[in-house]
Amino acid sequence: MTECFKIEDHLSEYMDDVLDSKTKIMVEEHLKACEACQGEFNALKSLASKLQRLEPVQAPANFLAQVHGRLSPPSKARRWLDSLFYPLPVRIPIQIGAIATATVALILALHLIKPTIESAKQAPVDQQVGLKEKKVASSASHEQAQAVPSKSESPKAQKTDSVTPSKPVVITLLIHQTNAMNDSPTNEFPAPAYQPETSLGKEAKREESNDRFKNDKGIDSTRSSFQNYQDENSSRLNGVTDNKKLAPEEQPMAPSVVQYDETAMIQHIALQLNGRIVENQEKSTTVESDKDNEKHAHFSKDIQLLTIEIESERYEELLNRLSQAGAIQPPLPLLSDSPQEIVQIQIQLIYEKR
Amino acid sequence: LSKTEINHNQTEQLSDEDTGLVKAFQNGATSAFDTLVLKHQDRVYNLCYRFLSDEQDANDAAQEAFVKAFQGLKRFRLESSFSTWLYRIAVNTCKNKLKSQEFKHRQTIIWIDAPIDGQDGDNRHIEIPDLTQSPELRLAEKEKLRQIQKAIHTLPIEQKLVVVLRDMNGLGYDEISEVTGYKLGTVKSKLSRARQELRKQLKGII
Numbered sequence: 103m104t105e106c107f108k109i110e111d112h113l114s115e116y117m118d119d120v121l122d123s124k125t126k127i128m129v130e131e132h133l134k135a136c137e138a139c140q141g142e143f144n145a146l147k148s149l150a151s152k153l154q155r156l157e158p159v160q161a162p163a164n165f166l167a168q169v170h171g172r173l174s175p176p177s178k179a180r181r182w183l184d185s186l187f188y189p190l191p192v193r194i195p196i197q198i199g200a201i202a203t204a205t206v207a208l209i210l211a212l213h214l215i216k217p218t219i220e221s222a223k224q225a226p227v228d229q230q231v232g233l234k235e236k237k238v239a240s241s242a243s244h245e246q247a248q249a250v251p252s253k254s255e256s257p258k259a260q261k262t263d264s265v266t267p268s269k270p271v272v273i274t275l276l277i278h279q280t281n282a283m284n285d286s287p288t289n290e291f292p293a294p295a296y297q298p299e300t301s302l303g304k305e306a307k308r309e310e311s312n313d314r315f316k317n318d319k320g321i322d323s324t325r326s327s328f329q330n331y332q333d334e335n336s337s338r339l340n341g342v343t344d345n346k347k348l349a350p351e352e353q354p355m356a357p358s359v360v361q362y363d364e365t366a367m368i369q370h371i372a373l374q375l376n377g378r379i380v381e382n383q384e385k386s387t388t389v390e391s392d393k394d395n396e397k398h399a400h401f402s403k404d405i406q407l408l409t410i411e412i413e414s415e416r417y418e419e420l421l422n423r424l425s426q427a428g429a430i431q432p433p434l435p436l437l438s439d440s441p442q443e444i445v446q447i448q449i450q451l452i453y454e455k456r
Numbered sequence: 457l458s459k460t461e462i463n464h465n466q467t468e469q470l471s472d473e474d475t476g477l478v479k480a481f482q483n484g485a486t487s488a489f490d491t492l493v494l495k496h497q498d499r500v501y502n503l504c505y506r507f508l509s510d511e512q513d514a515n516d517a518a519q520e521a522f523v524k525a526f527q528g529l530k531r532f533r534l535e536s537s538f539s540t541w542l543y544r545i546a547v548n549t550c551k552n553k554l555k556s557q558e559f560k561h562r563q564t565i566i567w568i569d570a571p572i573d574g575q576d577g578d579n580r581h582i583e584i585p586d587l588t589q590s591p592e593l594r595l596a597e598k599e600k601l602r603q604i605q606k607a608i609h610t611l612p613i614e615q616k617l618v619v620v621l622r623d624m625n626g627l628g629y630d631e632i633s634e635v636t637g638y639k640l641g642t643v644k645s646k647l648s649r650a651r652q653e654l655r656k657q658l659k660g661i662i
Contacts, residue, residue, distance in 0.1 A: 114648035118622075120629055142655075149655050152604065153623035161501035162515060166493050169522045 105132060106139055113143050117150060364429075364451060368408060371423045377412030380446075404453040414445045474538035481529055489529065493522055496539060499625065500546050506620045507550045509609040517553050521546040536634055543627070543635045547617060554613055600661055607657040615650035618643055623651075 109132045115121045116129045133140050162168070175181075369379050384406050412420055424430045429449075474495070480488035500521055505514035524545050532541060608616055617636055621627045627635065632643050 110652070111645075111648055114651050115644050118629070120644065145655050145659075146651055149651060149658065150623050153619070153654075154626070156601065156604070156624060158498060158502040158624075159505045159511075159514075161497040161518060165497045165501070165515075165518070166490060168515075169493055169519050169526075172519055172523045173526055 106136060109133070109136070109139050110142060113139070113146050117143070117147055365406070365408060367427060368410070368424065368429060368449060371427065372410050372412060372420065375412060375416045375420050375423070377410050377416065377420060379408055380411050381407065381409035383407040383409075406451040406453070408449040408451065410447045410449065411444055412447065414443060417445045417447070420447070471537040471539060475534060478529060478532060478534060478538050482532075489526055492525075492538065496542055497522075499539070500542060503543065503546055503620060503625055504550055506605070506608065506624050507547075507616060508553060509605055513553060517549045518546065521549045524549070540631055540634050543621070543625075544637075547621075547635055551613060551617075603661050604654075604658060607654050610657070611650055611653060614638070615646050615653065618647045619650040619654065622647055 109129055112121060112125055112129050116126060119126075121129065133143055365379075365382065372379060384404065410420075421430065421435075474492065477488040477492050481492070497518065501514055501518045504517040504521070505511065508514050508517060521542065525542055528545075532538070608619065611619065614636075618632055618638070621632045621635060622629075629640060629643050629647075632638070632647075633640050636643070638646065
């Protein structure tokens, strides 16, 4: 058996006739005596014969042209590109290159998207306030402020932050109204910024205001003249000659009158300062359900937009007077250092009614 | 005369012609190289195909071998025959290709996906069909060729190299030694092992 292993190693050379004579004789004698090795040799010859008879594959018909294509010198750009990388001692796997490229692309993409996100944050504010691009407003590069009403915030006159200079100054007043006079609004709603009242209520407020601003003659006169103006309007609209004489329970509830009173007061103050209301628009009325409240009370919301144009040098005075009249509360939105001749102020009155 | 002996005689005749063409090229007749390409392209391509078991890789390796030959032909001193020198270039090109990761990855896919004789490609490497045989027999023969090529592909590189050069390209032991750089004894032992391994793998097929 050991001899068979030895012979098996020589069968390939024996087949090709490359053995030395001594080894060749030894193999021949063994093959004559050993059928197993004879069978092995025949199988080997058959294999070699089969391999030799395999038809050679042929090169493609355009092989020479393809070789010529490779022999032609590369373009200058290609040579320049190759020269950049030619003696690189380390091969960089394509996966690492792909990851690096993707990382750079991601960083660039995030960097480019960032300003878009910031501008998108500002867009809903404009839509919520319902601003329109005005002629004067677009030309006036003012530093402006605006307030956005929110249930979570105080319903007092909202303080405003600086906005883009092309928009008018926007002031929002949230005014709460109740149908029953003895209902305490503070039980379910926060205190209003400017509480429209019946004539009697206004009287009490005026007294209070007089105490607050008794040292300011100009403001006293403004308030006094508006008091007369208001009294006349109240009498005309309510059909009552002297509201002061009525008991609180006898006061008629007329929300529309209250709204007109508010408008009239603002208009009156604006006129005193050579300003004017250029637009008075009632926007919409919606009915909402206060789901957070245990009673699930329904209330409507009237929105009135008043747009006032006034000389910029009187802007501050107008706001002061509105503040003194209780219409808005400080801090007041300031103009930029280089105000335009005419300033536009948009006052948004939101009336909430239960 | 066996096919190997015929191939060897043809190689000697070609060698004389090749020497003239090489000298002509070295004297400035670049068209002589085209003649050399046309004369040897099938043999080099066949060697590459049997070695790499893939047409695309074989074509690429064969082209690369001729390009290298073109670039080195001016310095070729005719110390060996042109064909031996060309084979050596081709073998080294194929060996480099076999070692590349890209080739290994592709080969895995090839053996899983399709038979080596490319049913949907051109069939230039398939044996000339014997029209006397029935379609079933031709199909069986085709499958047998595929099994042989697959068995060759599984051999270690050195064994594969010597068996391809000897049994498929008809080179003598000395020439194989010259082409591969192996000693004569190494060529003999590697060829013997390669044949035994193939016989084991193809038992029942051949």
